[in-house]
Amino acid sequence: MIVYFNNDFKLINEVSLSPFDRGFLFADGVYESIRTYNRKLFRYEDHLERLKRSLKETRIDFDNFNSIKNIIYDIIKKNNIEKESLVYLQITRGSVQQRTHSFPMEKTTPTLFISVKEFKEDNEEQSKGVKVILQEDVRWLRCDIKSTSLLPVVLANQKASEEDAAEAILVRDGMITEGTHTNFFAVKDETVFTAPKSRLILDGITRKVVLEFCEKFKMDFKEEFIDKDDLKNFTEFFITSTTKELTPVTMIDYWQINNGEPGKITKALQSVFKKVTEDHY
Ligand code: PDD
Secondary structure, eight states, rough: EEEEETTTEGGGOOOOOTTHHHHHHOOOOOEEEEEEEETTTTTTHHHHHHHHHHHHHOOOOOOOOOOHEEEEEEEEHHHHHSOOEEEEEESOOOBBBBBOOOSSSSSSOOOOEEEEEOOOOOOOHHHHOOEEEEEOOOOOOOTTOSSOOOHHHHHHHHHHHHTOOSSSEEETTTEEESSSSEEEEEEEETEEEOOOSSTTOOOOOOHHHHHHHHHHTTTEEEEEEEEEEGHHHHHHHHEEEEEEEEEEEEEETTEEEEEHHHOOHHHHHHHHHHHHTOOOO
């Protein structure tokens, strides 16, 4: 596998990273996951904008964005990926001389790492829907930053996989925030609900795309937190992300929704999403 590491394309086993990289020491870094449709990066500008915002909020001084898009296409080519790709891009504050919590005295060069892998969506999950479990949201209060500091969601997602669920949906103070790596949507009386943009959720690009569809097709939607105890008053649920696209949720813990069938609005939005991505060049 060929990756991009700092200023070079390298075979993955030729990459070496100092244990004094602050990404290693403190998870002091940010990232993006981007995918292609028809071999073209989907919503690249939105991902770039979010990356810039994450860097600004974490005060990581990186501004060499111009060549990133071409580098990504070059890695895809160098790895001979003929189908769709999933791109992982990470920037850390860089390598330091010694471990101190505050930023180092010396100026560091941020570490840039980009890898790609072939990506295949899970058609079965998307047509049949998935089970999710509810877990307490024990993350920090800046979930709007796409930080690599992900231990709370690693643990929640592990719990989900041990319970044969595709995702853990996080609950903070009785309110649903989002999934460990997805945004969460619910439908009631033909109105689509999702948590509002705030410091408690990541401003997902797929979430944005879905809300754009709702606007375009004059579907009612509300950006409001859903109370966990109110879940049973909703009739459809789905999760969104770069990797899950729009995946119906047909079971929450032990509650089977709508006899395990994906809902009508969910399916309508899924088909618009499919059309838009199929036509993406
Ligand atoms: N995760 N919420 C969280 C906490 C996420 O980590 C993600 C994305 C999303 C959905 O965002 P988007 O639609 O822009 O992918 C919501 C990516 C896929 C990841 O962790 O790799």
